[in-house]
Amino acid sequence: MRDLFDAGAGATRFADDAWLLRGFALDRAPALQVAIDAITVQAPFRHMETRRGLRMSVAMSNCGEVGWISDRRGYRYAPCDPLDGRPWPAMPPLFAQLAAEAARAAGFEGFAPDACLINCYQPDTRLSLHQDRDERDLDAPIVSVSLGLPATFVFGGPARGDRVQRVPLRHGDVVAWGGASRLFHHGVLPLADGVHPALGARRVNLTFRKAL
Template identity: 50%
Template structure:
């Protein structure tokens, strides 16, 4: 089991983006190899797939889930499901390394009671992006979102409470963790188009882990 001591001394201080939104630079770097190994184990059980959105378009980002619930999207809408619609089986459990990282990051950002029950695993290849959106399919809107970046760089956009208006552009590198919740929980956010690059651990892709308390 990971301990708080493992994350006690970080190479860079936390950066406050909004009242309850934080960037934790390089927070996951000390455990990145274990995370990557455990992510691959999850993907072997629940394959990555490009989901459809209700309008019929296919997402550029491929994704899967682990935890008690998984986020799914198709023509009928967005929702959480206790089973993988491709297999009919329960999603794999959140590996201990991922769970402990999410809890430790949430604590570092001031969310001491966060216990995620869902982890979305997103794969960004060159040219992939995530349009501005709010995460509002969860029942518990007080809990934070914990977002972990592995692999090639990306630029995260953190906006306001409407789709228009100014947006903060946050460069993300391997091991960076974002945490936002509380009064900032429903801010619009997204990822700009990922540029071609290579990372020694993950290769030519960005892996994003998004931890949530869905129920």
């Protein structure tokens, strides 16, 4: 029996309104990397704090009209980088076009993201189960692009304790979800050691959202 998430599977629905688009961004990966490097020169990767003052293991940056930030005041979107008070770098047209095309391929027409979270994972870093619920428009989908080292995406349900399934992600894969699954819990298991030929010992993830 073929693995549900086989590398040759193309578009795979793994939950209601949730799709894995295998290799969807692969041909654009080099251009995405160039754009990420330019963005993070202006807004460097940093480890934000949780509301309890804990350091997040995943480093992050943002681009777009607003960026997602976390500190002791809580989780929220802000138009300026708290490190220097300047607006976040503009979202490159390449990013917005890819996000819209991926959303369309998953059945979500008219997606126009205004925020892109850029997460950088090193080996052993992880992203705990959480919901994306800080956005004003919860009808818009989430589009997530994976670059670099492979990772295991975990996708659960509306309750944190719901059973999760594991979705293997590789360089160039895209996950898009919304509708019935929009507020489902999800995360990333600890990243395994490795070296990717283009990104080295790291994974970079682009998460597109309609925040405003």
